[in-house]
Amino acid sequence: xxxxxxxxxxxxxxxxxxxxxxxxxxxxxxxxxxxxxxxxxxxxxxxxxxxxxxxxxxxxxxxxxxxxxxxxxxxxxxxxxxxxxxxxxxxxxxxxxxxxxxxxxxxxxxxxxxxxxxxxxxxxxxxxxxxxxxxxxxxxxxxxxxxxxxxxxxxxxxxxxxxxxxxxxxxxxxxxxxxxxxxxxxxxxxxxxxxxxxxxxxxxxxxxxxxxxxxxxxxxxxxxxxxxxxxxxxxxxxxxxxxxxxxxxxxxxxxxxxxxxxxxxxxxxxxxxxxxxxxxxxxxxxxxxxxxxxxxxxxxxxxxxxxxxxxxxxxxxxxxxxxxxxxxxxxxxxxxxxxxxxxxxxxxxxxxxxxxxxxxxxxxxxxxxxxxxxxxxxxxxxxxxxxxxxxxxxxxxxxxxxxxxxxxxxxxxxxxxxxxxxxxxxxxxxxxxxxxxxxxxxxxxxxxxxxxxxxxxxxxxxxxxxxxxxxxxxxxxxxxxxxxxxxxxxxxxxxxxxxxxxxxxxxxxxxxxxxxxxxxxxxxxxxxxxxxxxxxxxxxxxxxxxxxxxxxxxxxxxxxxxxxxxxxxxxxxxxxxxxxxxxxxxxxxxxxxxxxxxxxxxxxxxxxxxxxxxxxxxxxxxxxxxxxxxxxxxxxxxxxxxxxxxxxxxxxxxxxxxxxxxxxxxxxxxxxxxxxxxxxxxxxxxxxxxxxxxxxxxxxxxxxxxxxxxxxxxxxxxxxxxxxxxxxxxxxxxxxxxxxxxxxxxxxxxxxxxxxxxxxxxxx
Numbered sequence: 001x002x003x004x005x006x007x008x009x010x011x012x013x014x015x016x017x018x019x020x021x022x023x024x025x026x027x028x029x030x031x032x033x034x035x036x037x038x039x040x041x042x043x044x045x046x047x048x049x050x051x052x053x054x055x056x057x058x059x060x061x062x063x064x065x066x067x068x069x070x071x072x073x074x075x076x077x078x079x080x081x082x083x084x085x086x087x088x089x090x091x092x093x094x095x096x097x098x099x100x101x102x103x104x105x106x107x108x109x110x111x112x113x114x115x116x117x118x119x120x121x122x123x124x125x126x127x128x129x130x131x132x133x134x135x136x137x138x139x140x141x142x143x144x145x146x147x148x149x150x151x152x153x154x155x156x157x158x159x160x161x162x163x164x165x166x167x168x169x170x171x172x173x174x175x176x177x178x179x180x181x182x183x184x185x186x187x188x189x190x191x192x193x194x195x196x197x198x199x200x201x202x203x204x205x206x207x208x209x210x211x212x213x214x215x216x217x218x219x220x221x222x223x224x225x226x227x228x229x230x231x232x233x234x235x236x237x238x239x240x241x242x243x244x245x246x247x248x249x250x251x252x253x254x255x256x257x258x259x260x261x262x263x264x265x266x267x268x269x270x271x272x273x274x275x276x277x278x279x280x281x282x283x284x285x286x287x288x289x290x291x292x293x294x295x296x297x298x299x300x301x302x303x304x305x306x307x308x309x310x311x312x313x314x315x316x317x318x319x320x321x322x323x324x325x326x327x328x329x330x331x332x333x334x335x336x337x338x339x340x341x342x343x344x345x346x347x348x349x350x351x352x353x354x355x356x357x358x359x360x361x362x363x364x365x366x367x368x369x370x371x372x373x374x375x376x377x378x379x380x381x382x383x384x385x386x387x388x389x390x391x392x393x394x395x396x397x398x399x400x401x402x403x404x405x406x407x408x409x410x411x412x413x414x415x416x417x418x419x420x421x422x423x424x425x426x427x428x429x430x431x432x433x434x435x436x437x438x439x440x441x442x443x444x445x446x447x448x449x450x451x452x453x454x455x456x457x458x459x460x461x462x463x464x465x466x467x468x469x470x471x472x473x474x475x476x477x478x479x480x481x482x483x484x485x486x487x488x489x490x491x492x493x494x495x496x497x498x499x500x501x502x503x504x505x506x507x508x509x510x511x512x513x514x515x516x517x518x519x520x521x522x523x524x525x526x527x528x529x530x531x532x533x534x535x536x537x538x539x540x541x542x543x544x545x546x547x548x549x550x551x552x553x554x555x556x557x558x559x560x561x562x563x564x565x566x567x568x569x570x571x572x573x574x575x576x577x578x579x580x581x582x583x584x585x586x587x588x589x590x591x592x593x594x595x596x597x598x599x600x601x602x603x604x605x606x607x608x609x610x611x612x613x614x615x616x617x618x619x620x621x622x623x624x625x626x627x628x629x630x631x632x633x634x635x636x637x638x639x640x641x642x643x644x645x646x647x648x649x650x651x652x653x654x655x656x657x658x659x660x661x662x663x664x665x666x667x668x669x670x671x672x673x674x675x676x677x678x679x680x681x682x683x684x685x686x687x688x689x690x691x692x693x694x695x696x697x698x699x700x701x702x703x704x705x706x707x708x709x710x711x712x713x714x715x716x717x718x719x720x721x722x723x724x725x726x727x728x729x730x731x732x733x734x735x736x737x738x739x740x741x742x743x744x745x746x747x748x749x750x751x752x753x754x755x756x757x758x759x760x761x762x763x764x
Contacts, residue, residue: 001340001342001354009372009421010373010596010651012398012400013416015416019413020039021413022036022072022384023037023386024075024384025395028077032051032416034052034075036048036397045061049085050303057436060274068091071523074087078128079130080154085100086126088123095136097115097465099409114137115139117161119140122527124137126176128178129155133152142533143530143533144170144445147163147171147186149203169188169191170445170491170748172190173192174186175225178228183282185204185234186201186202187200187214192440193441195221200280202282203695214238215381216437219242220243221241222238226323228323228326229326229748230330231330235332236278236754237276237277244267244637245489248266255459262636264309265311267637268638271313271344275491280566285436287436294336294368295361301317302316314731318416320338323335327362331424334720335358338357364427365426374415378423381402381471393419393420395418399414399415400412400413400414402472403516404506404508405504405510412566449497450699452696461674462645464645465496466500466502467500468500473503475635490536491528491723495637500537502541507543513557513559520761525537525556529652538551538558540559541582543586547593548587550580552656553576553577554653569592580603583606607668610637626758626759628665630643630666642666643664645665661681662685662756663681663682664756671745671747673696679692680692683758687762688762689764690762691733695728700726703722703749704721704747705721706746707720707721708743710744711734711739711741717732736762736763740759741757742756
């Protein structure tokens with residue numbers, strides 16, 4: 001990595017416990033207050049509050065009697081000096097937002113539950129006046145995230161929850177500020193059916209106005225933050241990524257050049273990011289960018305890497321996750337993360353991570369201040385960064401470090417620091433000409449899963465991915481994106497119904513299920529369950545080259561190191577866990593061991609290397625092993641490989657059991673394929689005097705050009721329907737004995753699908 005050279009590096013003070021994390025900071029009467037989580041291995045987390053200042057020195061108090069599962073502990077100081085602690089708490093898979101009003105001894109005067117819905121409630125933000133608190137967060141509404149708001153006066157009276165969005169797709173990461181007349185301004189990310197936009201909405205005199213577009217180009221635009229100065233100027237920052245974000249992209253594998261097929265036109269979730277900053281006129285909806293944009297020299301360098309490429313993008317340059325506040329001198333502070341992976345997509349270099357730099361600048365009428373770098377660095381995409389204004393600058397708290405396969409070299413835990421700058425003109429920040437962004441497009445609600453009737457029951461078709469990586473895996477740290485990148489991609493862009501994030505066990509504290517990193521991964525699983533519309537599973541990749549398998553589980557305690565031989569690991573597992581072999585590319589000993597119950601599925605296609613595994617599949621089937629087929633993405637690839645499942649119920653366990661039953665197929669697009677033989681679904685094992693007629697029902701995403709029946713690895717029948725909808729019933733003659741029979745199809749556009757085999761014993 002390369003980093004912008006800072007004018008001054010400020011070494012943060014580390015808390016003494018490296019299991020502290022997820023901190024936030026607030027300032028009251030010149031004293032710095034911090035809230036954070038302490039991870040207790042095997043038990044959960046405690047919430048702590050601490051104060052650091054001249055009045056009492058260092059003071060801290062544990063706010064929880066028993067460990068629980070928490071996120072985003074946040075301190076809020078009202079204009080009247082009242083101190084509030086809010087946080088998100090999980091109980092039996094349900095996430096809710098809690099608020100505690102604290103007295104002078106940090107005892108709880110009053111405790112309120114802010115989110116009464118039965119769905120997930122996460123990512124809350126708060127702003128206060130002397131009379132009230134305003135909360136915003138994202139909530140599960142009928143299987144999608146919506147941005148909502150609620151107010152609380154200091155007498156404990158709460159308003160009804162108000163939904164901010166007016167479109168049918170997902171809303172993420174709202175933020176809120178209040179003007180001097182009491183008007184409320186909220187910004188958030190919204191998915192328009194194609195990409196993410198940033199929008200705003202203003203509540204004035206008790207009524208919400210229309211939604212204001214802030215950033216609505218075809219690029220990824222999100223992670224917005226908002227702040228207001230003493231003159232009621234509203235400023236917004238957000239980050240921009242690539243166009244076609246999350247749309248279909250497959251990788252390629254060249255010997256000696258792994259993962260270098262990343263292009264400017266198409267690519268993975270995290271090719272580059274750059275930060276925008278603008279003043280929002282809440283009356284007209286016009287946007288005035290800062291006349292002097294944030295200096296981002298790595299963006300310029302990245303554009304020079306490949307002058308021969310048309311429509312270049314600054315691949316590998318990252319300026320992202322900006323946080324903004326105005327200090328007591330009305331200077332705008334922007335704290336953000338930056339690094340430059342300058343060889344990304346050009347040279348083979350992977351399995352590394354060198355830290356994510358935390359940078360800060362302030363902006364006033366004189367322009368940008370010098371560049372500060374806060375040390376130590378952060379370690380992954382969802383580690384928290386929190387800032388609070390002071391009279392002359394900011395206080396910052398951030399989580400640092402990571403745990404993975406390498407010997408520990410960088411510090412871990414929680415760090416805090418102060419930055420103060422003298423002077424400041426007090427004049428307004430200069431802006432460029434105002435523009436009026438175009439309204440965001442209207443998204444359509446995702447359709448209900450297709451259904452089919454068979455054997456007197458109704459089955460639903462669901463699409464998922466059971467081999468998906470994030471920046472917790474060292475293989476392709478910058479390009480894979482963070483956990484929140486992956487979840488918003490899966491929910492909104494790919495429209496997946498289920499997901500297994502399979503980061504490498506060796507990169508999750510070397511496979512320790514009692515590690516903080518695994519605990520954080522499991523929290524994101526439960527935080528992103530959306531009714532019975534999107535279902536994530538506990539999962540990881542058991543990274544062992546000779547028998548590399550992905551582990552999918554209903555349980556959060558199955559993480560293990562890769563050292564035990566595969567049969568020994570299988571013996572540890574019950575029916576609430578199964579494994580899927582990594583494509584044979586990494587499995588020299590793939591067929592050395594077998595357990596049909598513990599290994600019910602095989603990746604027949606993988607988007608990362610754009611490769612099929614029909615030949616190894618035939619080898620395993622020839623050995624008498626029983627497994628179904630799915631498609632998987634692995635690293636970087638998006639929207640190009642699907643694990644397709646026919647399930648009798650749309651819930652977490654039913655989909656899991658349907659995968660174990662091999663009622664699956666793999667595809668490279670959203671192709672609908674149902675294959676039955678007599679009374680049997682694809683994937684079933686049965687005996688018969690002769691093979692029952694095979695019924696094939698398929699709906700292609702393009703014209704289906706070819707359908708084949710494959711028996712014992714041989715393509716025995718071929719049909720050329722040349723239509724998008726196929727209904728066939730065919731008979732085949734089988735010799736006595738055991739056989740595997742499956743159906744594969746091809747489309748005119750090159751997309752493929754493979755139904756799981758029937759396993760039939762033909763006899764007298």
